[in-house]
Amino acid sequence: MTVRFGAIERPLPSVTALIGRRAWAILALLAFTLGAVRSAPAQAIEYQRPVETAPQQDAIGGGYKTPAVQKPLPRDYWLQVLDVVALAAMMGISVWLVLKRRSRRWLVAIAIGCLGYFGFYREGCICPIGSLQNVVVAIVDPRYSIPIVVTATFVLPLVVALFFGRAFCGGVCALGAIQELVVLKPVQVPRRLDRSLGLLKYVYLVTVILFAVKPALGRDFLICRFDPFVGFFRRTGTPHMLLLGGAFLVVGMFVGRPYCRYLCPYGGLLNWCARLARRGVTITPDRELDCGLCAGACPYGAIEQMRAVGRNCLYCARCYSSCPNDRELAHAKAGLVQLSGATPS
Amino acid sequence: MSEDLTRRDLFAKVARGTVLATLAGGAGFLVKKANGQVVWQVNASRCINSRLGEVGVEACNLCTTECVVALSAVRAVNEYSKCGRCNICPAYFNITSAVNAQGQPSEKLCPRDAIARKPIGKVDPEDPANNFYEYIIDEERCDGCGKCVMQCKDPLGLGSITLRVRYDKCVNCNSCSISRACPQHALMQLPVEQALQPVVLKRTG
Numbered sequence: 001m002t003v004r005f006g007a008i009e010r011p012l013p014s015v016t017a018l019i020g021r022r023a024w025a026i027l028a029l030l031a032f033t034l035g036a037v038r039s040a041p042a043q044a045i046e047y048q049r050p051v052e053t054a055p056q057q058d059a060i061g062g063g064y065k066t067p068a069v070q071k072p073l074p075r076d077y078w079l080q081v082l083d084v085v086a087l088a089a090m091m092g093i094s095v096w097l098v099l100k101r102r103s104r105r106w107l108v109a110i111a112i113g114c115l116g117y118f119g120f121y122r123e124g125c126i127c128p129i130g131s132l133q134n135v136v137v138a139i140v141d142p143r144y145s146i147p148i149v150v151t152a153t154f155v156l157p158l159v160v161a162l163f164f165g166r167a168f169c170g171g172v173c174a175l176g177a178i179q180e181l182v183v184l185k186p187v188q189v190p191r192r193l194d195r196s197l198g199l200l201k202y203v204y205l206v207t208v209i210l211f212a213v214k215p216a217l218g219r220d221f222l223i224c225r226f227d228p229f230v231g232f233f234r235r236t237g238t239p240h241m242l243l244l245g246g247a248f249l250v251v252g253m254f255v256g257r258p259y260c261r262y263l264c265p266y267g268g269l270l271n272w273c274a275r276l277a278r279r280g281v282t283i284t285p286d287r288e289l290d291c292g293l294c295a296g297a298c299p300y301g302a303i304e305q306m307r308a309v310g311r312n313c314l315y316c317a318r319c320y321s322s323c324p325n326d327r328e329l330a331h332a333k334a335g336l337v338q339l340s341g342a343t344p345s
Numbered sequence: 346m347s348e349d350l351t352r353r354d355l356f357a358k359v360a361r362g363t364v365l366a367t368l369a370g371g372a373g374f375l376v377k378k379a380n381g382q383v384v385w386q387v388n389a390s391r392c393i394n395s396r397l398g399e400v401g402v403e404a405c406n407l408c409t410t411e412c413v414v415a416l417s418a419v420r421a422v423n424e425y426s427k428c429g430r431c432n433i434c435p436a437y438f439n440i441t442s443a444v445n446a447q448g449q450p451s452e453k454l455c456p457r458d459a460i461a462r463k464p465i466g467k468v469d470p471e472d473p474a475n476n477f478y479e480y481i482i483d484e485e486r487c488d489g490c491g492k493c494v495m496q497c498k499d500p501l502g503l504g505s506i507t508l509r510v511r512y513d514k515c516v517n518c519n520s521c522s523i524s525r526a527c528p529q530h531a532l533m534q535l536p537v538e539q540a541l542q543p544v545v546l547k548r549t550g
Contacts, residue, residue, distance in 0.1 A: 047440045047501065051429040054503055060477050062466035066425045070484055071541050072513035074384055125516045133519060138375055147382045151375040155368050162361050221519035234516070236415040276361040 080149045083122065087153065087172065090114055091160045094167045094315060098281060104321035111171030111180050119174030124233040126150060127174065128157050129266040133212040133221045140213045157266075161273035165280030169260060169270065170315025175229050176260050180316060184253035186299030194301050197262040198312075205265035228259060256299025260314060271311045280310035281319070288323045297322035385521045386540035387419060389507040390547045391531035394491035397499055397546060404495035408508055409488045411526040418514035419489035419523065421459075423482050424543055427505035430465065430477040435501040436493035437462050437480055454493055459486035484511065498546075507544045512537075 057066050090110060097106050118127065131146075131154040138146045157168035169176045189197070204222075211220045224230070228245040231237025237245075251258050260267050274280065283294055283306060295303040298319055302312035308319065389395040393405045408419035433440065433449060437460050442452035453460070465477040482493075489508055498504040510532075524532035 047433065047435060049429070049435075049501060049503075050431045050433070051503070054427045054429050054505065055477060056426065060430070060465055064465050064477075067479070067481065069422060069424055069543070070511075072511050073541070074382060074512040074515075074517070074537055077382075123516050125518070130519065135371070135375065138378065139371065145378045145380050146375060148376050148379050151372050151379070155372045158368060159365070162364060219520070224519050230413075234413060234415070236413065273364065276357050276364065278357070278361065 077149075080147070083118075083126075084149050084152045084156070086117070087128075088156055090172045091157065091167045094170045094172060095160070095164045098167070098170065098315050098317045098320075099164065099279060102287070102317065102320040104317035107171050107315075107317050108181075111177040114172050115174050115177035115181065118172070119178060119229070119233045124174055124227065124230040126153055128153050128168065129173070129175065129264060130221070130224050130227070132266050132269070133208060133223055136209050136212045137219070141216070144216075158269060158273050161270045162276055163278050165274045165277045165310045165313055165315065166267075166270045167315050169267065170317075173260075174233065175227070175264070176257065176314065178229050178232070179249070179252045179257040179259060180314075182249050182252050183256050183299050186256040187254055188296075189255060189301055191301065194261070200262050201264055201268045201271075204263055205268045208265050223265060257314060261300060261312075274310045274313070277310050281308045281313045281315065281317075283308050283319060283323075288320075288325050291324070293322050293324065294319035380536070382517075382537055383534040384510065384512060384517055384537055384540050385515060385524065385532050386510050386535050387508045388531045388533050389544040391529045392491075392494075392508055392527075393529050393531075394494040395498060395504065395507045395544075395546065396529075397504070399495075400498075400500065402495065404491040406490040406492075407526050408523050409490045411523045412489075413518060413522050414514055414516060416514075417489040417523075418511050418516070419508050420484045420487040420511050420514075421482055421489060421491070421493055421506050422484070422509040423480060424505045424507070425479075427503055428480060429503045429505070430479060431502070432476050432478060434462070434478065434480055434497075436460070436497035436506055440496075440501075454496060455487075456490065456492070457486050457488060459483045459488075460493065482506070504546055507546075509544075510540070512540075 057064050090113075094107060094110055097103055097110070118124070126149075131150050134146045134150055135154045137144050157166075157172075160167050171177050171180060208222045211222050214220070226241070226244075228241065228248045231242045231245050248259055281302075283303065288294070290306055292306050295306060300312060300314050300316070302309045302314065303319060387395075387408070393399050393402065409417050412418055436454060438450035439452040439454045440450050442450045445451040459482055461481045461483060463479045463481065465479050468476050491508055494506050494508055496502060497506040521532050524530070
């Protein structure tokens with residue numbers, strides 16, 4: 001390829017030659033600047049501290065006022081109390097929605113609200129799951145104490161579970177809510193596998209406690225360190241933890257709430273409290289149908305032989321929303337009545 | 346059948362009562378023991394950036410890199426009553442940079458330009474040593490890299506700038522990730538009132 005410069009034809013300089021020439025020029029310039037920078041200290045000032053004591057405002061004069069040092073306080077105590085109240089209120093509303101209204105729609109709203117508040121706004125702290133460690137340390141270490149709000153955060157969901165089942169898990173727990181909202185096409189985990197994987201959370205619970213009761217210097221709070229979702233809540237985190245969180249969410253699309261069912265140590269405690277629950281999610285022949293649709297709709301394997309298993313039930317109310325009792329059935333019943341002209345027995 | 350059910354119910358009732366009593370007892374124990382919130386704070390006498398005798402060392406920026414909050418909750422704080430209000434502040438200027446026409450170092454030290462320099466009263470150009478300047482740290486911009494802290498201490502400065510935890514940013518982690526990384530173990534948990542006290546630098550070790 002050639003190009004015409006006036007009357008003379010000559011080959012276009014190759015690209016490499018061009019870059020080469022430029023690179024040399026840049027290198028030369030760099031070397032020059034570097035040399036200049038290195039020689040800079042020679043021209044720097046001879047620094048000596050001009051004063052030995054800080055001049056105070058009366059010495060400075062001219063009506064000078066020393067500015068105040070910024071000392072932002074931690075979150076107000078009444079706001080912390082309000083968080084606990086919000087926790088209790090949300091659990092109360094969840095219980096009412098699920099046990100009385102038998103409706104899922106508003107529960108999703110609770111999950112979104114709690115994820116936004118406890119998760120993204122409060123950045124995942126404090127949560128009952130993590131408070132488990134503080135409670136254990138405070139019981140074991142005489143020099144360690146926790147504020148009353150932390151104790152309340154830990155105890156409240158357990159008490160609720162003792163009476164109504166795991167209402168905390170449904171939509172109030174930020175870690176649960178984020179997984180609840182990504183459930184897309186859940187598969188039924190084979191019961192045997194589900195049970196054995198479920199034992200992992202007790203192993204994790206024991207490990208967490210063992211690490212928490214170590215003497216102060218070697219103490220470690222594993223739940224907080226390996227919380228898979230807190231990185232999302234804080235919009236920052238180490239790459240491997242964000243990846244782990246992402247993996248949990250992707251798996252969570254197909255296996256309902258993997259963290260809650262298989263790893264959450266606090267879930268282990270709630271599980272045992274829910275076994276003793278006075279009331280809980282029930283699938284009854286008089287209010288629901290014994291059609292078994294709910295068993296297929298439950299992403300958490302918490303319906304066995306068409307009955308809800310309180311210890312595994314995560315209060316999502318999918319069973320009720322999948323139940324055809326009020327809508328289609330009422331409709332069908334009405335249709336049948338009209339067709340036969342007889343009253344159904 | 347019904348008798349079996351009631352026996353089960355009774356068992357559940359007793360067990361529930363026991364668990365409730367345990368929870369209540371545990372909570373009572375913890376509440377009795379509770380003595381307010383503890384928060385993380387930098388012990389300036391340990392922090393390599395502010396502790397005395399550590400001169401000519403590269404500033405440690407672990408507070409910037411290790412904090413779990415996006416822009417570290419640790420910021421440089423100027424205790425104004427201790428500030429020398431120097432004409433040439435070694436924490437504001439990069440005192441190793443070339444002198445410019447005004448006789449000042451030509452570069453600033455802060456990589457985020459978070460320190461503002463403002464003359465106090467009228468400036469007398471004849472007598473630069475008697476002009477005072479106010480150095481205000483924009484804590485919203487500071488990321489706690491500690492460069493200014495390293496410079497603002499004996500023998501260059503008076504040590505008015507130290508690294509402090511800002512409690513509107515700190516999420517008060519159970520185990521602060523800066524404290525895990527800090528080789529000087531400079532982060533410690535203190536009651537709030539104690540953590541807000543002004544810094545008193547003591548020589549350690």
